[in-house]
Amino acid sequence: MKQRVKALYDLPFNYLRNKVNRIQYIMIVASLVGLFSGLVAVLLKICVHFIEEKVSEIPFSKFSYLVFPGVGLLITVVIVQKFYGGHVEKGIAMVLQNIARRSSFIPIKHTYIHVITSSVTVGLGGSVGLEAPIVATGSAVGSNMARIHGLNYQERTLLLACGAAAGISAVFNAPIAGVIFSIEVLLSETLLSYFIPLIISAVIGALCSKIILKEEVLFNFVLKENFNYNNIVFYILLGVLCGFISLYYAHVFKKVEHRIHDWKLNIYFKAMIGGLLLLVIYILFPTLFGEGYDSVKLVANGSNRILRDNTGLFSLIRNDWAIIIFVGAVMLLKPIAAGVTIGSGGNGGNFAPSLFVGAYLGYFFSKLLNTTKWFDIPTGNFSLVGMAGVLSGVMYCPLTAIFLIAEITNGYELIIPLMLVSSISFFIVKHFQPYSMETKKLAMEGQIFTHKKEQNILTAIQLDNIVKSNYQTISIDSSLGDVVDLVKRSEKNIFAVIDQEEKFIGVLELNDVKKEIFSPELFDTMSVRQLVKRPADIVYSDETMSKVMQKFDETHSWYLPVLSKEGTFRGFISKSKIFEKYRQIIADQHDLYEN
Structure with a gap:
């Protein structure tokens, strides 16, 4: 069923792909993101307004409405615990983290969960606002629309920001503020070509609220006095x-x-x-x-x-x-x-x-x-x-x-x-x-992008993606003869040494044992324990790339071992691989109008 629905959805867009260029196609998708994000923001405002009206109409004592904030908190907690595993990432920080650490992929549940939980929390009297849930929802809409249409990381990030712009624009009927918010808060680096899709999304979001919402729901003022x-x-x-x-x-x-x-x-x-x-x-x-x-x-x-x-x-x-x-x-x-x-x-x-x-x-x-x-x-x-x-x-x-x-x-x-x-x-x-x-x-x-370009590029590099795991290990109790056999079978010149529990002990470099491996009389008498050395430093799998680069700079090494939290050997990371990935990310950051 899902495949059939997706095929029907893809049909007109596959036709459009063949009729328009890449830039025009992104503008079309940005328009859809603006429409859906604007409608979701309007829906959230309507839900909250409806709940608030019903609470105010309850014909009990004058203080009876004060119990509803607690009811709202309890219902929100029940929803999260029963249907979403007890935890939901919230707010603008969630969006920023997904941009930096998850290639702008936001799980599809974020397109609706914030609408449900925040409408209950705020509608029943919680003393917070709807804008952060709207930003999270709009961003999720943009991210998933980009994923469905097969767009790359740069384009996904842009459409994610388009969703947020449309959401802010709809809730305040303020399209310029929506565009500026996305540029100022979500996009650490902005190209001139980003403005057009952001403006399109924001304008469509504002139109959604202008057409659907009543005047009393909109947040606006009339100045009574001029600036003096x-x-x-x-x-x-x-x-x-x-x-x-x-x-x-x-x-x-x-x-x-x-x-x-x-x-x-x-x-x-x-x-x-x-x-x-x-x-x-x-x-x-x-x-x-x-x-x-x-x-x-x-x-x-x-x-x-x-x-x-x-x-x-x-x-x-x-x-x-x-x-x-x-x-x-x-x-x-x-x-x-x-x-x-x-x-x-x-x-x-x-x-x-x-x-x-x-x-x-x-x-x-x-x-x-x-x-x-x-x-x-x-x-x-x-x-x-x-x-x-x-x-x-x-x-x-x-x-x-x-x-x-x-x-x-x-x-x-x-x-x-x-x-x-x-x-x-x-x-x-x-x-x-x-x-x-x-x-x-x-x-x-180092979990989100900041306005430091070099830091952002390092944050975008995932350690797991550049660790070379095809390195062989050798037991600390092995003999020099075992080392020679390993060298014959391997193209590497560095090996990880582990103990009987497969915990990392140190490294063995071919350059350090050149003399020994040409002395056959030592093959059975010399062990790896006598040859192993401590690495210049150790990288752990949960460390940020900024920390990794700091270790490379301090040790002047080109290779460092990577371990899990438990001390298990994961592989080696090379400085040249980081530089290669760094250059690739810079090359991918191009203007939308560039071919």
């Missing part, structure tokens, strides 16, 4: 605050997530505890419930209706100061709520929470200044610019942040403060942390 250059000093101060709040967000989120994730508890019980923690947080600060985009719209419009006081505590404080204290507390608690949601087993990302924190930071800063009666700065504009500043600092994507806010405000009136605040925030976080919180561990381990 007299406020430039305050925007600079806001940029500094955004940088340090971004560092705070990253530190607190990762700490909370890891602390809960590392609890030695039953996974279902952990989800229930996470739901209970969210319930307590939401009772005190109900605006932290769910994605929070409705709350962000109020903040960005400068509304005072954001103060939702379930406890009555804030009614004891004069109104303006009550709002300031409430907004400041919500801003600082958002990364905790997001960390609890993810650490307890939920699926979501930090894109929406960072926008949320940025909006509240901008509102807090402007409201605080205005309350002193010495200043009068627009809270709405500062909230919007704060969103860009914190998004830039948390996700390490300043250009995406600038164009995203510019697009959702339907113009470029705030482009100057957006550029200023995002740049300052990004500069501060890069000074303290060279990698984002989601990619730091993988980048340090």
Whole structure:
């Protein structure tokens, strides 16, 4: 059945392959990727919106909805445990790792699993966003479409980025931001020819949301005040605050997530505890419930209706100061709520929470200044610019942040403060942390591409693919006569010496035993134990290629033995083989328009 369906699918595309050139064919596939990724993003938004509406219509007590985040976490955990082996790679880090380590092949399950789990997590009140699941899903769509159409690694990576661009474009109705995001976050190296398929995918993704989604579901704003250059000093101060709040967000989120994730508890019980923690947080600060985009719209419009006081505590404080204290507390608690949601087993990302924190930071800063009666700065504009500043600092994507806010405000009136605040925030976080919180561990381990070209090429080289395993071994208890017999049967001039348990002991090089093998009287009296030597260094099968090259540089060797973690000999790796693979990768990195 599968073969028949595939044959029917391939029929029109095989016809197209013969009618159009390679570039035109890639554009056609990019259009399909944009369509499917955009539709999936729209589907996810519709699902979450539908679930949120049904939860809000439940006719119980005023606090009954607060139990649903725990239910969402529990359902998500059950789905992952029962149907996906207890673990699912999540977020943007998963996409980056697949680009670098798995030749841009993303398993097909990622085209739907994030839609299911994140819609349950976020729709029922998890305090995270949908953008990371949408990026993961769109990237999986692009990767699998490229695989089906038999495209190479470079083209797969491009279509993977097209899927992500379409997803971001659809969820925000912001095609430029979608293109910039893919270039800035996913593609460590971008050629000019990449822009056309990325633009095509992003535009189609935006059209999907524009045509299907209702206006209230889309995330957009109308500016109430124009940019005033007299406020430039305050925007600079806001940029500094955004940088340090971004560092705070990253530190607190990762700490909370890891602390809960590392609890030695039953996974279902952990989800229930996470739901209970969210319930307590939401009772005190109900605006932290769910994605929070409705709350962000109020903040960005400068509304005072954001103060939702379930406890009555804030009614004891004069109104303006009550709002300031409430907004400041919500801003600082958002990364905790997001960390609890993810650490307890939920699926979501930090894109929406960072926008949320940025909006509240901008509102807090402007409201605080205005309350002193010495200043009068627009809270709405500062909230919007704060969103860009914190998004830039948390996700390490300043250009995406600038164009995203510019697009959702339907113009470029705030482009100057957006550029200023995002740049300052990004500069501060890069000074303290060279990698984002989601990619730091993988980048340090050489598991993903960075913006260092040489490092990326080495990361793309898989150790298993260049290890020469056709080397013979010899026992340490063998005699010199056995060595001579081995040399006669082998074309190699280096051999691995192993013990009785087949553990690696050392190496035996032909150059070191030339004199001995021409002395027949030593064949029975001299053993390998007397001839073996320790190698200059040892490479283990789980080491990165950067580490391997470092060992070659330090030892000045051309061959090094490769062992498994258990000490079993796997083969030898040669520096010349690495150089050959390195040159091949550079040669494969060509412009799409080159023949």
